Amino acid sequence: MKLLEDRIRRDGTIKAGNVLKVDSFLNHQLDIVLYNEMGKEFRRLFPDGRITKILTIEASGIGIACIAAQYFGVPVVFAKKTQSLNLDGDVYTARVESFTHKKVYDIMVSARYLTPDDHILIIDDFLANGCAVTGLIELVQRAGAGLEGVGIAIEKGFQDGGRLLRSSGIRVESLAVIEKMDAETGVITFRS
Ligand code: 5GP
Numbered sequence: 001m002k003l004l005e006d007r008i009r010r011d012g013t014i015k016a017g018n019v020l021k022v023d024s025f026l027n028h029q030l031d032i033v034l035y036n037e038m039g040k041e042f043r044r045l046f047p048d049g050r051i052t053k054i055l056t057i058e059a060s061g062i063g064i065a066c067i068a069a070q071y072f073g074v075p076v077v078f079a080k081k082t083q084s085l086n087l088d089g090d091v092y093t094a095r096v097e098s099f100t101h102k103k104v105y106d107i108m109v110s111a112r113y114l115t116p117d118d119h120i121l122i123i124d125d126f127l128a129n130g131c132a133v134t135g136l137i138e139l140v141q142r143a144g145a146g147l148e149g150v151g152i153a154i155e156k157g158f159q160d161g162g163r164l165l166r167s168s169g170i171r172v173e174s175l176a177v178i179e180k181m182d183a184e185t186g187v188i189t190f191r192s
Contacts, residue, residue: 001041001175005190007034008154008176014183018128018156019100026125026153027060035067038175042123042151043071045173050119051148053077055140057096057107057132060125064153068123077114079107079139094138099128107135114143127152127174130161137170149173156181157191 013021025031051072056065057079065076079094083106090111097104114120122136133150140147147170155162155174158181165172177191 001038003034003037004153004176007031008178009188012188014181014186014188016183018159018181018183020126020154020156020178020181020188022154026064030063032067035064038064038153039068039071041175042068042121042173046072046121046149046151048119048148050146051121052118053114053120054123055079055109055114055120055136056123057081057136061123064125065123068151072121077109079109079136081105081107083108092139092142094135094142096135097129097131099126099131107139109139109143111143114139114145116144118143118145119148120145121148122150123152124150125153127155127161127165127172128159130159130164133161133165151175154178 007025011024015021051074053074054065054069054076056062058081062078069076091108093106093108096107120140124132149171152174155177157177157179162172178188179191180189
C-alpha cells in the first residue's frame with residue numbers, strides 16, 4: 001500500500017535490533033486518516049462475507065482493528081496481556097514471546113467472545129517473527145473457531161513470521177512488507 005510505504009519512509013526511524021519506530025503515526029500518535037485507508041484496504045483484501053469478528057492483541061493492534069472493523073461491520077475482540085479481575089469465567093490462553101520487549105507473557109481472551117461459530121480475521125500492527133500472531137491463532141484454535149486470514153499493517157519480510165505462517169497455509173496480507181532496512185543509512189526497501 002503506497003500510502004503506508006511513503007509514510008514509513010518519511011516518518012519511520014530505524015532503531016537498534018531491527019526495530020522500526022513508527023510512533024508518530026501508528027504506535028503512539030495515531031493518524032486516523034491513514035488508519036481509515038488501511039481499514040478500507042483490509043476490506044478489499046478480505047472481501048469474504050463470512051468474517052464474524054476481528055481478533056487483535058493489546059495495545060497497538062486495537063486502533064487498527066477498530067477502524068478496519070467498520071468496513072467489515074463486525075465486532076473487535078482483543079487478547080489481553082495481563083490477568084484482569086474483569087476477565088471472569090472460562091478463558092483461552094496462549095504463550096507469546098515479545099519481539100520488542102524480549103519477554104514471555106500469556107495472552108488471554110474470554111471464551112464468551114470466541115466461539116466455534118466464529119470466522120476470525122486476525123489484525124495486528126507488525127509481523128516480525130510471528131510469535132504474537134501464532135499466539136492469536138492458538139486462541140482461535142482453542143475456541144474451535146475458523147481462521148479466515150491474517151491482516152498486518154507492517155511486515156518485516158526479513159524476519160521469519162510471514163514465511164512460516166504462509167507455508168502453513170494461512171492467508172497473510174500485509175499492507176507494507178519491508179525487505180531491508182539499514183540503521184546506518186536509514187534506507188528502507190519494500191517488497192514490491
Ligand atoms: P512478532 O511476534 O511477530 O515477533 O512481533 C510482532 C509484535 O512485536 C507486534 O505486535 C509489535 O507490537 C511488535 N514489533 C515487532 N517488530 C516491531 C518493530 O520493528 N517495531 C515496532 N514498533 N513493533 C514491533
